[in-house]
């Protein structure tokens with residue numbers, strides 16, 4: 119792993135604002151971005167296509183290791199087909215959360231996520247970026263917001279994408295997913311040691327971004343010692359061999 123490449127980790131629950139913030143931070147720094155939730159969502163979709171049940175841990179882990187996934191900016195190609203829209207649904211999020219409790223599945227996705235770490239730097243968002251995937255990162259952020267505000271944000275997001283879901287159903291789905299992500303044994307959702315914890319309930323994206331950028335300025339550009347990075351490209355294709 120090219121460990122000298124700096125990483126900014128942005129973790130938090132569903133709809134805490136980490137997607138918008140990590141995208142903006144990556145843009146400002148000119149670094150690549152990893153939305154790790156996409157890997158779990160894509161795996162969930164691939165598993166559903168094969169009618170794999172959450173109990174089929176071995177087959178799900180094999181599938182995670184072999185998954186043919188290409189991330190082109192914000193577009194996601196699974197087995198050569200654009201599935202961006204399918205992955206944006208709350209159903210895809212819930213499916214992802216159910217398979218994300220499985221330790222062998224998480225292990226199979228670990229190196230795939232670390233392969234995104236390329237010069238000049240990476241902004242990674244998810245649940246365990248700072249605790250498990252990039253524990254040596256110098257800059258870690260944990261975003262939260264009240265469940266009500268998060269449900270409203272997600273509701274707006276989905277409506278913006280043309281998906282109509284009731285706010286009450288969404289609130290319940292988010293609550294259930296948060297609980298599952300928080301109490302699981304492997305890589306549960308929690309702030310990493312030393313993370314800047316920001317409650318964004320009363321903060322807009324701009325203000326959150328400024329506070330995160332301030333933290334990045336004081337910590338995040340520092341690369342951990344040792345190793346050497348290699349330049350990254352525009353799209354990121356992951357083959358069964360794990361090549362990128």
Ligand code: DC
Nearest residue numbers: 154155158211214215218244245246
């Ligand atoms: O961030 P998201 O909503 O796209 O993530 C979907 C689910 O995937 C989330 O509920 C739990 C799982 N996930 C995870 O366990 N670890 C990550 N680093 C990212 C997502």
